[in-house]
Amino acid sequence: MKKLLEFLKKPPLWLLLVLAVIGIGATVGGTLFMTQESLSAYVTVGYAFLGVMGVTVGYCIYGFIKVFPDLNERVLKWAENKPFWNRLFTEYGFRTILFSIGSFAINLAFAVYNGSVAIVIRSVWFGALAAYYVLLIVLRGIILVYHVFRRKAVKAGQTEEITERKDTRIYSICGVVLLLLPIALSAAILQMVRANDSFVHTGITIYAYAIYAFYKIIVSIYNFVKTRRSREMTVRASKNINLADAFVSILALQTAMFREFDTAGDTVNVATMNAITGAIVCALTAALGIFMIIIAAKKTKRKS
Numbered sequence: 001m002k003k004l005l006e007f008l009k010k011p012p013l014w015l016l017l018v019l020a021v022i023g024i025g026a027t028v029g030g031t032l033f034m035t036q037e038s039l040s041a042y043v044t045v046g047y048a049f050l051g052v053m054g055v056t057v058g059y060c061i062y063g064f065i066k067v068f069p070d071l072n073e074r075v076l077k078w079a080e081n082k083p084f085w086n087r088l089f090t091e092y093g094f095r096t097i098l099f100s101i102g103s104f105a106i107n108l109a110f111a112v113y114n115g116s117v118a119i120v121i122r123s124v125w126f127g128a129l130a131a132y133y134v135l136l137i138v139l140r141g142i143i144l145v146y147h148v149f150r151r152k153a154v155k156a157g158q159t160e161e162i163t164e165r166k167d168t169r170i171y172s173i174c175g176v177v178l179l180l181l182p183i184a185l186s187a188a189i190l191q192m193v194r195a196n197d198s199f200v201h202t203g204i205t206i207y208a209y210a211i212y213a214f215y216k217i218i219v220s221i222y223n224f225v226k227t228r229r230s231r232e233m234t235v236r237a238s239k240n241i242n243l244a245d246a247f248v249s250i251l252a253l254q255t256a257m258f259r260e261f262d263t264a265g266d267t268v269n270v271a272t273m274n275a276i277t278g279a280i281v282c283a284l285t286a287a288l289g290i291f292m293i294i295i296a297a298k299k300t301k302r303k304s
Contacts, residue, residue, distance in 0.1 A: 016063040023056035093232045097147055100238050103245075104140040107133050128187035132248070135181050139174055139241050143234050146170050150234075167233040168299050174237040175292025178244060182282035185248065189278035192255060193271045213246075213253040220246035233299075237292065244288055247281045 030049030079085040087094045111133035118126035146166075154163060220243040227236045254277050258270045 011059075011063045016060050019056045019063075020060050023053050023060060026050070026053040026056065093235045096235045096238050097143070100140050100144060103242070104137060104144060107136040107140060111137055125188065125191040128184055128191060131184040132181065132188065135177065135184055136241070136245060139177050140238075142170060142174060142177070143238055143241075147234065164231070164233070165300070168296050171233040171237045172293055172296030172300075174241065175289045175296060178241070178289030178292065179286055181244060181285050181289070185251075185278065185282050185285065189275065189282070192274045192278065209256065210253055213249040216242075216249050217246040233296075240288055240292060244285045247284050251277050251281045 026049045030046050030053055076089055079089050088098065089095075111130050114126045114133060115130035117123060118130055150163065150166070220239070223239040224243045227239045230236055251274075255274055258274065
């Protein structure tokens with residue numbers, strides 16, 4: 001028994017991977033038994049599956065925390081003689097900007113899709129969503145393009161003081177553009193309320209999206225707090241954009257859940273809830289933009 005407890009205190013990586021697979025299987029199984037009408041007689045089995053999911057996921061989180069320090073050391077040692085990978089694993093700012101490229105590509109794809117649908121079916125809803133994603137593209141694009149020129153300027157001998165001043169200016173510009181985001185959101189929210197349009201995630205996909213939305217908001221808030229005193233203003237700007245995007249993910253989840261689970265057809269209350277949540281998201285996004293402008297102004301004043 002003692003040996004088993006010692007083994008479980010610091011589990012090997014292979015055991016955690018096996019349990020992770022079991023956890024994923026239990027999640028799928030539990031969701032099917034809890035949501036499929038044909039399996040409603042076996043709802044107890046669904047609860048059992050979800051119980052297995054809770055235990056395995058909880059233990060995997062604990063296990064990966066225990067294993068991670070050793071794994072981290074191995075990865076860093078492997079990357080020592082590989083410049084790109086070394087920067088990726090050791091430089092938070094470089095990692096943030098690199099991942100922004102992926103977010104930029106995803107936003108571009110959504111903007112093209114929603115814009116195309118809006119033109120084809122003449123939809124205000126899809127047009128508003130396209131405008132929202134275009135603004136996200138502008139925000140992320142400003143940072144990415146700036147970093148290309150910033151790198152060249154630093155290599156050419158640009159001083160740290162000038163670089164910091166330009167970083168702060170870009171941070172301020174992102175704050176101004178962020179103030180425009182609620183305008184596009186307001187058009188989409190108006191369509192939710194007046195035309196009963198909404199984000200759609202049917203069946204089991206809504207559970208996957210719920211996990212993604214909560215993960216996104218938790219990580220975004222954590223990164224916002226983590227970088228709030230960072231000297232790298234463009235990294236802070238990137239994390240603030242992610243937070244604004246995460247606010248909208250929560251709104252999207254709420255509207256999708258109302259559409260999927262509102263069996264009573266209470267459109268008045270649904271519209272009211274969507275309007276309230278939408279107003280809160282718009283207010284938080286605008287507040288974030290104002291916050292960025294104020295921080296940039298204070299930093300510029302101190303430097304002058």
